[in-house]
Amino acid sequence: MKRFSFSLQLLLGLAVGVALGFAAKIWDVAWLSETLKQVGSIFVQLLKLAVPPLVFTAVLVSVANLRNVNGAARLASKTLLWFLITAFVSVSLAIGLGLLINPGQGVTLDTSAAKPADTQGTWLDFVTGILPTNVVTAFTEVNVLQIVFLGVVLGAAAMAVGEKAEPFLNLARSVLELVQKALWWVLRLAPIGTAGLIGKAVSTYGWELLAPLAKFSAGVYIGCFVVLLAVYPTLLAVWGKVSPITFFRNAWPALELAFVSRSSVGTLPLTQRVTVERNGVDRDYASFAVPFGATTKMDGCASVYPALAAIFVAQVFGVQLGVGDYLLIAFVSVVGSAATAGLTGATVMLTLTLSTLGLPLEGVGLLLAIDPILDMIRTATNVAGQLVVPVLVARSEGRLDTAVFNAPPQSLDRAPETRVPEPAAA
Template structure:
């Protein structure tokens, strides 16, 4: 069995994220060039080809949206069952989750403020379907009573069949809570949803590998339709995300470290800078986990707590991907489609950022959180998929800063909680920085500490 698996792994083509990122950027440039050629020469056939490529890619993304939302919420709620046991673990887990939520609140507010300042997507209105756009307008301008009435579907099938994203979110929360309360009795159902989520993630992974082709079609068709005006919204999106992440990374976290944990921000960055650089380049919080955990220990965090908090933070504490970007991304999509967001919608964005990451512990990522956010706003799947597909053209650029911000927060919060619980060793904190490498010698040093 293991031999055949190894042979299959050898035969399977390897996925290189760096090559993929270059391919996406190259397709962005090529798509823009083809779109410009189509616009200047009036080649309608080229516009049709580009539109078809972009539409097919968007449709592939669309059919994964609702199943992804449902299974992610159900699995995420039930994954909370595995967080520690006993009073001490419960207290540490609760305090950690509280700080996760507090810093996510600050991050999402900064994201909303920067999106309001830069207005990414403003000035370019895309209309995929006037009827659906009209339906969105009714939802966003409706009263709270209309919102409540629209939450409950007549039946489960209609919520999925009619693309009522907000209803799917409501049903998923209800079923997730019910299955959590049933405990072991609901384990088969939870396992089924966990398997379904993995299947959807695998299918989505295959679709995402087509992103260079989809980007070429979407950007090409956009340039052919709207001209050079299409690049300004994307540049504003990049600027808003980078400035918002920089404020959290270099202002919010240092203030938290200084005034709550009593840790010098200079010492913090001295001991984590290599880790943050690796996160920026690798664009993966999971790949950075061993370095993040060791960095927390180098800052004096008790090892047993670091072994609990940092892995939990890696799958839950993502201020870049789960707070800042969903806020800016949802406002970017709203601006693209000419959708007005009122106070109720902004409160929804905040609520999803604060509670969504905790509710989807273990399955949180930028795609899931952005999908959950715009789904909670009531955007139909077609608008969600189109907006996300357009933003995906510059995602490799965005993801570097998002991931660095994620990883910093995943180290900051355990450090703050460790200080408040008397689990921070000041001698280790004051010691010279150890190289954040998990080789045999460093493991031995950690074992002796």
């Protein structure tokens, strides 16, 4: 396997997983389907196991070393601004696409069998998603936004305390190095995990479930591809002054893993490595932007999908939407995406959108059957946005190493660099 690049290994894993998945489904091989499920689940669990200590120590150390970083507040403001801009563009395109294709028009489904979503999205989720009620729970539930919050608070406290906090910061730096080393071992298993994840999806769901909702499903994929292949490349070329082709070449391993794992949080370690080692973004800035983006930058799950889904549900239930409703969809997508922090899938964001518009929450139940298939492209779009914004901000602030960005892709087969920022000299 060492003769193949990491990206090629992922592709091989993807191909093997699809073949095994179809074999398990066509010939009804229960043990093979269960094996694929377990392999994929174990891999994702290993990734999630490493995420809390990685995010916490990386953010904590970076905040404590802000005294070495000029313009930290400006970097954060620009990052948030680009998050809002790209979310608005994505949801606007999705609304336009929905009005063009009318995904729910002519669809006849038994709405009486649909049940309201068990998980309700509310605006309070935004606040509760940031502020932990229990420190331990934030880590055990892998609520990345809460972990980032704790890291920022303790990092700022350590910076304020000064010299007395150095023993604690040295411990955090050591833990960060250990986690980075362990993550490399987990990432080496990614081709096997990819085979299990995609194989499980194919063997469990196949593709026939798309038939009754073909127009809506096609709309989600088309909308995400427009964002991936038109919006992001335009921003990179016009504002970032970098090659979109080079960007996607560098980002491919993270996008591929996001597609099969359906988890921005699970892909976070690889996203972090790609951002720094392939796209050339400053390590200190990336340690903020990537974890923050993994919880709040969701153009697929929070912009494209809920916009199209809201139009679909309204048409299925015979509810007429007006200009004000479409503006509400855009507002919820741009401002409310952080309500999904710490939760999987797009159910919370969708219920938040439907409840804001006064649409029946039973509409969520109509879409659950095909959600895993749609979640693949949604998550890939999420992660692409989480990679694009740091490049744009770093480029504008002179924190993008264009030599690294334009160089042949850095091999991800080797162990990650474990250097962490050192404290400022006394």
